[in-house]
Amino acid sequence: MGWTESLRGYFGLPGARGVTGALTELVLWWAGGTLFWLATASTLTVIETLVAAAVALAAAVLARLARRAIPFAARPRLAWLRWAALVPVSAVADAVRLVPWLRGRQPEDLVEEHLPGSTGEAETGLRAGGIVALSATPGTVVVDSDTRTGTIRMHSLVNGWPHLDEVVAGSADSAHRRSEHE
Structure with missing residues (x-):
């Protein structure tokens, strides 16, 4: 070349x-x-x-x-559709939960979840999609992603149903395991 x-x-x-x-x-x-x-x-x-x-x-x-x-493979994943469907629901639920928080009734929290921890293109794409979904609601923003351990750290003001963080982490791990077997 x-x-x-x-x-x-x-x-x-x-x-x-x-x-x-x-x-x-x-x-x-x-x-x-x-x-x-x-x-x-x-x-x-x-x-x-x-x-x-x-x-x-x-x-x-x-x-x-x-x-x-960026070494990124944004191969569409079925999990992304589930995340996209949950983001508006989670955004509304977070907005409602933020009202008491604004009055000083709920503490903020640093939460850790696990997403695929490799630097491969497919894992980077999956992790990026998860980070976008998690940061798209008013109650949570991802502040750190460690590719070695697969840990992401989120600054969470509120949490609860529909548990978007748990859904993203769970479906990202299962999508990662499926792609390893392909």
């Missing part, structure tokens, strides 16, 4: 056969970023739309670079 190929790989530039895939990825990142910006805007104007499109284009390029730089 020559130095141009190595440089091309570093910047996430496609080879001669990968241009269509690279452009498709950039368009999807750009469209998603633009739509997200516009969905969160208080008013929709031409200027707001142009700014959204420009910022989303820059973010799309950076997202592609970041995705290619």
Whole structure:
């Protein structure tokens, strides 16, 4: 592999056969970023739309670079659907549980759970999906992930039903065990 190929790989530039895939990825990142910006805007104007499109284009390029730089295999997992279904339920439950916490009735807590602890691409993807799910609710945020031991540490303000942390840890471990046997 020559130095141009190595440089091309570093910047996430496609080879001669990968241009269509690279452009498709950039368009999807750009469209998603633009739509997200516009969905969160208080008013929709031409200027707001142009700014959204420009910022989303820059973010799309950076997202592609970041995705290619990280050894990550985001092979879709059935567990992710379960996590995605539980996140809104857990977010509402956490929001309700936070009301007494705001009055000073509940202590915060550092909680540890186990996710697959390897540095392989599939395990990194599974762990990343779990961390995103766990941090998507108002009551919990993941503050540390140790790939050697497979331990993640979460700052938890509230906990309880539907026990998203236990569901993510349990299904991540079982998905990891299944992928080891494949």
